[in-house]
Structures are given as C-alpha cells and as structure tokens.
Amino acid sequence: MMARELADETLAVILEQCLVVSDNDFACTNSRASPFANIREPSSNYLVVCKRWMRICTPLLYHTIILRSQPQATALAAVLRPKAHPEFGNYIRKMRVEGGYGSATKQILLAAPKITDICVTLDLYAADNVEPMCSVMATAFQPQHLILASSYDSRERTNKQLNTMLTALHNCIGTWKSLVRSCWVPCLYLAHFNALVLSQEPYHDFRFTLPYPRTPWPCHCLSQQYSRDLPGRRAGQA
Numbered sequence: 332m333m334a335r336e337l338a339d340e341t342l343a344v345i346l347e348q349c350l351v352v353s354d355n356d357f358a359c360t361n362s363r364a365s366p367f368a369n370i371r372e373p374s375s376n377y378l379v380v381c382k383r384w385m386r387i388c389t390p391l392l393y394h395t396i397i398l399r400s401q402p403q404a405t406a407l408a409a410v411l412r413p414k415a416h417p418e419f420g421n422y423i424r425k426m427r428v429e430g431g432y433g434s435a436t437k438q439i440l441l442a443a444p445k446i447t448d449i450c451v452t453l454d455l456y457a458a459d460n461v462e463p464m465c466s467v468m469a470t471a472f473q474p475q476h477l478i479l480a481s482s483y484d485s486r487e488r489t490n491k492q493l494n495t496m497l498t499a500l501h502n503c504i505g506t507w508k509s510l511v512r513s514c515w516v517p518c519l520y521l522a523h524f525n526a527l528v529l530s531q532e533p534y535h536d537f538r539f540t541l542p543y544p545r546t547p548w549p550c551h552c553l554s555q556q557y558s559r560d561l562p563g564r565r566a567g568q569a
Contacts, residue, residue, distance in 0.1 A: 335383075343387050350374050350388060352395040357427055357450060360480045365429060367397050393422035396439070397429070404432035404439065411442035421445055428452065429480070431459025431492055440464065440471040447509075450478040451500075455492040462492075465499035469506040477503075477510060 337345075356366040374392055378385045398404045411420045420442030427450040428436060440446070449472075455461060477500075504510070 339383075339387055342383075343391070346377060346384070346388055347391055349377060350391040350394075352397065352425070357395060357397075357425055357448070358478050360478065365399070365480075367399060367427075367429075389419065390422045393419050395425040395427075396423055396443075397427045398432060398436065398439075399429045401430075401432050401435070404435035408435040408438040411439060417442055424448065426450070428464070431455055431461035431464065431496075433460040434463045436461075437463035437467050440467050444472050446472040446474055448476040448478070449474045450480060451496065453479055453481040453493060453496065455490065455496060457490045457492065459492045461496050461499075465495055468499055469503045473507055473509045475509050475511055477507070
C-alpha cells in the first residue's frame with residue numbers, strides 16, 4: 332500500500348514513532364549526560380516531505396520541546412510570535428530547558444499555556460539569563476510534573492542566575508495547583524526543596540522525592556519512575 336493511500340490517522344500513528352520523545356529521555360536529570368546532545372538529524376525534516384506530512388507532523392513535532400541553545404530558542408520564539416504561528420504553542424505539552432536563553436524562553440512559555448510537564452536545568456552560569464523566563468513561570472502555565480536537571484559538580488556553583496531560578500521555583504510551588512505529589516530533583520537539592528515547600532501551606536504534605544536516594548545521579552531511575560507515575564500513558568503522549 333502506498334503512503335498516500337493511508338488514512339491520516341494511520342499515517343499519524345506511524346510518524347509518531349519517529350517524532351516521539353520518550354519519557355525516559357525527557358526526564359533525564361543528569362544535564363551533563365543529556366540524551367539530546369548527540370542528535371544528528373533534526374525532527375523537522377519530516378515536515379518538508381510534503382504538505383500532508385507537514386500537516387500531520389506539526390502537532391507531533393511541537394508536543395515536546397527541547398531547548399539546548401540560544402539560536403534554537405530564538406528560532407522557536409520567532410515561529411510562535413503573534414504574526415507567525417501562535418497556534419503552534421497550543422500543541423506544546425512538554426518542555427525541557429537546558430540553559431538560560433533570555434527573552435526567547437519567556438516568549439515561548441507565554442505562547443504555550445497547555446504545558447503539563449516542565450524540566451529545567453540547575454546548571455546555570457553567570458552568562459545565562461533566566462530572569463525573563465522566571466518572571467512568567469508562575470502564571471504562564473500550570474504543569475503537573477516538575478523535573479530539575481543538574482550535574483554533580485554544580486554543588487559548588489552559586490551565582491545570580493541559579494539563585495534567581497531557585498527563588499522562582501519556590502514561588503511557583505505556591506501557584507502551580509496542578510502539581511502532583513511526586514516531583515524529581517537531583518539529590519543535591521532534595522533537602523533544599525523539601526524545606527521550601529514546607530513554607531507553602533497548601534502543600535504541607537507535598538514532597539520532592541527520589542526513588543533511589545543513594546544513587547548520586549540516577550537519571551535513568553528517575554526517568555523510569557516518571558514513566559510509572561503516568562498510568563496508561565505512552566512515551567511522549569499527553
């Protein structure tokens with residue numbers, strides 16, 4: 332059977348296997364071993380096959396956003412601007428931000444109110460810029476899952492950008508009413524965040540957790556736990 336003879340629904344199921352981002356990869360908490368560091372072929376290649384594939388693949392492509400560089404964040408913000416394709420922002424359900432990319436990240440978050448899963452890095456440097464992102468995190472969306480990524484040597488790092496992010500996450504806990512009881516953080520920050528949530532009365536029984544606290548950087552353990560906490564949900568599916 333030729334591909335053009337397939338129903339849109341059938342073709343979408345097939346193409347989803349090429350575009351999906353697994354929950355294991357999305358929830359990797361070791362930022363130094365990001366599973367997205369060595370991707371050679373951009374997923375957007377599927378959009379240029381033909382107009383039909385573009386129509387079918389666009390929602391699949393935007394379902395999970397991985398931001399790893401300033402040019403990438405700037406390009407996505409340009410696509411989502413009001414005079415371009417702001418409707419694409421409604422496709423975004425999961426977003427992983429591996430750095431501080433200034434106003435571009437802010438524009439993306441404001442254009443994506445249906446985000447349910449957010450992963451941010453705590454490996455921040457003085458040259459990063461997370462302030463625009465942090466200024467809208469509490470109100471732009473209401474996530475169900477929060478995942479924080481870091482590396483082991485970040486325990487000795489402190490700077491304005493990291494402090495800004497930690498403060499913003501503290502404030503977000505009190506406004507993200509949809510957060511589930513289990514969130515994932517590197518063990519370095521576990522006690523820190525559990526202490527912070529105690530100050531948020533609506534979350535007096537809320538805890539950040541690690542499934543295997545003795546493992547220094549259990550990125551795979553965490554991601555598997557993340558998948559188990561989503562009953563009936565396939566990898567990459569909202």
